[in-house]
Amino acid sequence: MKYTFYIIAVLSSLLVSCEQKTKNSNKEIEKVDFDTTAQELPPSHELMYEIENNLSNLNQVRSLRWEKTIDNNSEFREVHAYMNDEGVPSKIVEYFSMGNFKEQGERHYYFNGSKIVAVIKNADVWVDSNAVVYKETETFYKDGKSIQSRVRSSDYLDEIEEANWKQIRPISYSEEIKTVDNILKGKGEFRTHFISVIKGQEQLFLLLGEPKNENRYVTTVLADHRVPFVNNLLHNLDAYKFRPIDIQFQVIGGNGKPEFRMLTSAKWAD
DSSP, X not given: OOOHHHHHHHHHHTSOOOOOOOOOOXXXXXXXXXXXXXXXXXXXXXXXXXXXXXXXXXXXXXXXXXXXXXXXXXXXXXXXXXXXXXXXXXXXXXXXXXXXXXXXXXXXXXXXXXXXXXXXXXXXXXXXXXXXXXXXXXXXXXXXXXXXXEEEEESSGGGGGGSOOEEEOOOOOHHHHHXXXXXXXXXXXXXXXXXXXXXXXXXXXXXXXXXXXXXXXXXXXXXXXXXXXXXXXXTOHHHHTTOBEEEEEEEEEETTEXXXXXXXXXXXXX
């Protein structure tokens, strides 16, 4: 098996979240079907800000960092959630990059109990292979259904506040909401299965992901070979391949240092 991609995946996990760069372009953003009728913002707009102002009272949970490569295109997803003591999220932030010349940025999901309230997307959008614009999209919900969306864009990030909002048809984020929920809960294509190990000079990583050989989401966790579970795994790599595994981890590093997901406990799921 070739491990070139896996090594790249590990190296990319060492990088601190990229700083948002100021983008510019003389190109026009892609055409959008605008609703020219002015609309007042719904109550969920104010509720979104109430949730934002209460985040300091919530528990922050960070997901694994998932990467997927198909041919020459590589994408990644990572989720941060702000939850109450019962584990119910009030806000989820999804960091994403969809690969070559595709959108990259953040989606902010706001919840009132189990119901979605608003989705805010901030993204760099490629107009062509040489030009990028910065685009913000806000979508508001009522009773779990999107009722209003608006968008604004700018060639320069620091000028976005001066751009005018334009109403567009309401956007549905049902698939995206399902995806971030699966990432948080380790379900679907984000269910962790053991694939292999990646050995460095001083570090050992477990490669986890979908139980197939290609076109799969994968993630890595830093592990200690002295732990009995890990040591046993190292002596039975082929026997354990694609076996579902339940893990606990903590995020270490960051703030200018390499960031890792470090394994704290593991057990076979079946």
